[in-house]
Amino acid sequence: MATSLILHQDHRIDIEKPCENLPEQAGLGVTIKVGAGQTIVIEGDPIDHYFVIVSGTVRLYKAVVDGRRQIIDFFGPTDCFGLTGLDEHAYSVEAITDVVMIRYPRQRLEAVIGVKPDLGRQLFRMACTELDQARRQMLLLGRKSAEERLASFLLGLAERQSHGCIELAMSRQDIADYLGLTIETVSRIFTRFKRAHLIDLPDRHSVVLMDSEQLEALAEGSLTV
Amino acid sequence: MATSLILHQDHRIDIEKPCENLPEQAGLGVTIKVGAGQTIVIEGDPIDHYFVIVSGTVRLYKAVVDGRRQIIDFFGPTDCFGLTGLDEHAYSVEAITDVVMIRYPRQRLEAVIGVKPDLGRQLFRMACTELDQARRQMLLLGRKSAEERLASFLLGLAERQSHGCIELAMSRQDIADYLGLTIETVSRIFTRFKRAHLIDLPDRHSVVLMDSEQLEALAEGSLTV
DNA sequence: CGCATAGTTGAACTCTCTCAACAGCCGTGG
DNA sequence: CCACGGCTGTTGAGAGAGTTCAACTATGCG
Numbered sequence: 093m094a095t096s097l098i099l100h101q102d103h104r105i106d107i108e109k110p111c112e113n114l115p116e117q118a119g120l121g122v123t124i125k126v127g128a129g130q131t132i133v134i135e136g137d138p139i140d141h142y143f144v145i146v147s148g149t150v151r152l153y154k155a156v157v158d159g160r161r162q163i164i165d166f167f168g169p170t171d172c173f174g175l176t177g178l179d180e181h182a183y184s185v186e187a188i189t190d191v192v193m194i195r196y197p198r199q200r201l202e203a204v205i206g207v208k209p210d211l212g213r214q215l216f217r218m219a220c221t222e223l224d225q226a227r228r229q230m231l232l233l234g235r236k237s238a239e240e241r242l243a244s245f246l247l248g249l250a251e252r253q254s255h256g257c258i259e260l261a262m263s264r265q266d267i268a269d270y271l272g273l274t275i276e277t278v279s280r281i282f283t284r285f286k287r288a289h290l291i292d293l294p295d296r297h298s299v300v301l302m303d304s305e306q307l308e309a310l311a312e313g314s315l316t317v
Numbered sequence: 318m319a320t321s322l323i324l325h326q327d328h329r330i331d332i333e334k335p336c337e338n339l340p341e342q343a344g345l346g347v348t349i350k351v352g353a354g355q356t357i358v359i360e361g362d363p364i365d366h367y368f369v370i371v372s373g374t375v376r377l378y379k380a381v382v383d384g385r386r387q388i389i390d391f392f393g394p395t396d397c398f399g400l401t402g403l404d405e406h407a408y409s410v411e412a413i414t415d416v417v418m419i420r421y422p423r424q425r426l427e428a429v430i431g432v433k434p435d436l437g438r439q440l441f442r443m444a445c446t447e448l449d450q451a452r453r454q455m456l457l458l459g460r461k462s463a464e465e466r467l468a469s470f471l472l473g474l475a476e477r478q479s480h481g482c483i484e485l486a487m488s489r490q491d492i493a494d495y496l497g498l499t500i501e502t503v504s505r506i507f508t509r510f511k512r513a514h515l516i517d518l519p520d521r522h523s524v525v526l527m528d529s530e531q532l533e534a535l536a537e538g539s540l541t542v
Numbered sequence: 543c544g545c546a547t548a549g550t551t552g553a554a555c556t557c558t559c560t561c562a563a564c565a566g567c568c569g570t571g572g
Numbered sequence: 573c574c575a576c577g578g579c580t581g582t583t584g585a586g587a588g589a590g591t592t593c594a595a596c597t598a599t600g601c602g
Contacts, residue, residue: 154453177446177449209437212438212441213427216440216441219444220400223402223448224407226455227408233458234387235381235386273558277559296566313385489548500550502591503549521598521599
């Protein structure tokens, strides 16, 4: 089985995340490039592949017929998507920026579990990590105020990016659809935070956290601006 | 490893769900009984076990200091909980009714993966099923109206229970905290549905779906009562 | 029977949404 | 280099869905 495989090219993933060594699994991966704005998978497609992102950002979302959209998550380098128990995608995925990723044939990868049980353990851990994230977001969507949502969002991004300045790959609309708000509310609260000197907005795709402590308090609901 | 194990007693799980044969895995399980209202795990506890429910219903939730609560899911017979990527529980679990469940030592179970790769595949699938469910709920919490939420909830229950009459093990407060609403809103919409002859409420713990078709339409947002 | 708990109903309020106008940025073409 | 149009984001005013607070009713248990 491990013989009839396509070798992926040159991309190597950071060691940090659970999917760190997926690419090495039997050399199953194929490198794929997608332009900004392109659709990668659509709700209802059969699931033939798992994907690991090398560079760029994608949004994973569910849509309702009438146009409403809920972004499930944004994924960046080292993140993986396509994990699901179903036989067809329950969500759509689009590239926000230009994206490079590695594609793994689902069937083959799952077959490898029989040979390398560690892969099964690893996939399990990855799914669990996603699960924890999804459930944390459920608390946000179900019970937090708009201010709490945006504060949580910014802190989450800061954690992932660890720069002084956060780069927002996504639009205000994307943020709104991720937080279960409207674009206007997101905009208003950005402004409110800026006026309260909690953040700075040097340009529309950058945020600087000026007072993370207060933002934390805000995110937990023990404060209002 | 598979030798030093406690055998669980007599409970046998339906064959249907992904965790169908967990109990058989090396006979690792121990049967546990918990009374209604009892807490099974608390947010922050170390994760030592996975649990599979034999009978009864539990609620899994996250809480905020100020008392707000988001119920992540209700689990019944054959459902499993405790799956997570972290080393401590990110949620609390309480018994709603009297509950019988089987407890598996996490470490040992994960160790078995090395010997039985199928277990790894199975845990992966279970986690993926939970993941899909959590993400579906994210759409509900982020983008659906109160009516849509309650309609979706009732239809989901009906699917799981497949009787003509739905038994609500949980209180109105539990439903509210699951749907990201208040108890008053839930109550009002129950009444509204009843007046519109979409459901009947013979007693406070039972719901009869009178017009599933309309409820489906409502759940999808193509209708209002 | 009486109390405690759970659920329902009403009225007022509020947070977020909706609708609408405006401002800023960017690429294109004159 | 600036004018223009298109797109994204901001701001304001008004409306509405759901919450809050409070009173009331029903249910179950000693």
